[in-house]
Amino acid sequence: xxxxxxxxxxxxxxxxxxxxxxxxxxxxxxxxxxxxxxxxxxxxxxxxxxxxxxxxxxxxxxxxxxxxxxxxxxxxxxxxxxxxxxxxxxxxxxxxxxxxxxxxxxxxxxxxxxxxxxxxxxxxxxxxxxxxxxxxxxxxxxxxxxxxxxxxxxxxxxxxxxxxxxxxxxxxxxxxxxxxxxxxxxxxxxxxxxxxxxxxxxxxxxxxxxxxxxxxxxxxxxxxxxxxxxxxxxxxxxxxxxxxxxxxxxxxxxxxxxxxxxxxxxxxxxxxxxxxxxxxxxxxxxxxxxxxxxxxxxxxxxxxxxxxxxxxxxxxxxxxxxxxxxxxxxxx
Amino acid sequence: xxxxxxxxxxxxxxxxxxxxxxxxxxxxxxxxxxxxxxxxxxxxxxxxxxxxxxxxxxxxxxxxxx
Numbered sequence: 001x002x003x004x005x006x007x008x009x010x011x012x013x014x015x016x017x018x019x020x021x022x023x024x025x026x027x028x029x030x031x032x033x034x035x036x037x038x039x040x041x042x043x044x045x046x047x048x049x050x051x052x053x054x055x056x057x058x059x060x061x062x063x064x065x066x067x068x069x070x071x072x073x074x075x076x077x078x079x080x081x082x083x084x085x086x087x088x089x090x091x092x093x094x095x096x097x098x099x100x101x102x103x104x105x106x107x108x109x110x111x112x113x114x115x116x117x118x119x120x121x122x123x124x125x126x127x128x129x130x131x132x133x134x135x136x137x138x139x140x141x142x143x144x145x146x147x148x149x150x151x152x153x154x155x156x157x158x159x160x161x162x163x164x165x166x167x168x169x170x171x172x173x174x175x176x177x178x179x180x181x182x183x184x185x186x187x188x189x190x191x192x193x194x195x196x197x198x199x200x201x202x203x204x205x206x207x208x209x210x211x212x213x214x215x216x217x218x219x220x221x222x223x224x225x226x227x228x229x230x231x232x233x234x235x236x237x238x239x240x241x242x243x244x245x246x247x248x249x250x251x252x253x254x255x256x257x258x259x260x261x262x263x264x265x266x267x268x269x270x271x272x273x274x275x276x277x278x279x280x281x282x283x284x285x286x287x288x289x290x291x292x293x294x295x296x297x298x299x300x301x302x303x304x305x306x307x308x309x310x311x312x313x314x315x316x317x318x319x320x321x322x323x324x325x326x327x328x329x330x331x332x
Numbered sequence: 333x334x335x336x337x338x339x340x341x342x343x344x345x346x347x348x349x350x351x352x353x354x355x356x357x358x359x360x361x362x363x364x365x366x367x368x369x370x371x372x373x374x375x376x377x378x379x380x381x382x383x384x385x386x387x388x389x390x391x392x393x394x395x396x397x398x
Contacts, residue, residue, distance in 0.1 A: 211367055
């Protein structure tokens with residue numbers, strides 16, 4: 001197979017484009033797709049401080065690499081999830097990448113900072129392990145970005161991730177989630193702007209880019225991910241893609257071009273500061289603080305109730321989250 | 333021909349002298365879901381693989397939400 005651009009020997013085939021590329025041309029093609037995503041969704045400008053959520057896997061390291069290579073001010077943030085040797089190796093990959101490029105990697109450890117790790121959350125909380133992991137990441141990254149004065153958080157979500165998420169939300173008609181599935185969510189009320197510059201690139205492409213660029217990413221899968229819903233949706237879409245190349249891209253890009261405007265307003269909610277941590281939320285306490293209270297077996301409520309009337313006390317009590325054991329692990 | 337598979341890591345011996353797509357088909361692997369690496373370089377499914385070659389078949393699908 002020949003490279004579409006230079007007719008050299010191809011190393012990666014992109015079937016949805018009916019094209020293949022050589023080792024020299026593919027990183028340029030990849031970078032152009034990232035540039036196109038950044039421009040189209042006005043993700044950030046040169047000089048903006050970007051916090052890249054780095055897991056040590058192919059997507060986040062490919063994202064960090066392409067942003068640094070194109071001259072952006074991109075700092076990495078690794079969140080220690082406490083998943084045994086897998087987390088150790090993931091951290092080492094992220095740290096080695098940062099050291100090789102002479103760039104900064106910030107590290108937040110979930111257990112040190114918030115008192116629990118993901119295996120503990122899976123055992124003691126009412127959410128699935130992957131759900132509480134995602135919630136913890138979103139919270140910790142937003143907080144670190146806000147505290148660090150960053151303009152934007154960039155995540156390595158790729159085309160396959162986004163298409164699978166859109167499929168899941170569509171199957172359930174989660175119109176509020178569908179409305180929010182933009183590759184660029186603007187900053188609002190304490191939420192730092194979030195962007196997904198790799199959303200035009202498939203998992204195969206991000207892996208090929210990482211390999212060609214010599215990035216020593218963690219190949220092993222998270223040991224807790226087996227049976228994950230997202231994986232099932234990805235497998236379903238890959239089955240369709242195998243006989244109809246381009247279906248995933250048509251589904252996602254068609255949504256972004258024509259579907260997303262139809263759902264505008266479906267996610268309109270007022271954000272208020274969480275009664276516990278002060279981060280933005282739609283209720284009295286944010287989902288993170290409610291989950292954390294369950295995991296740690298703590299009560300969540302105002303520290304000082306002196307000088308309040310009975311109605312206020314009743315309202316506070318109704319908002320409290322009690323330890324999961326009391327509810328037998330049910331969602332509160 | 334030696335084929336190294338990942339997640340979980342294991343090795344299998346298969347016949348070479350044919351296109352990589354036939355090797356992937358024998359292993360029931362979708363070519364769009366893996367990198368195929370030979371001698372430290374990526375190769376497409378259309379390349380032929382020799383009996384003495386060693387291949388790594390590396391999945392690209394990850395289950396996390398990013």
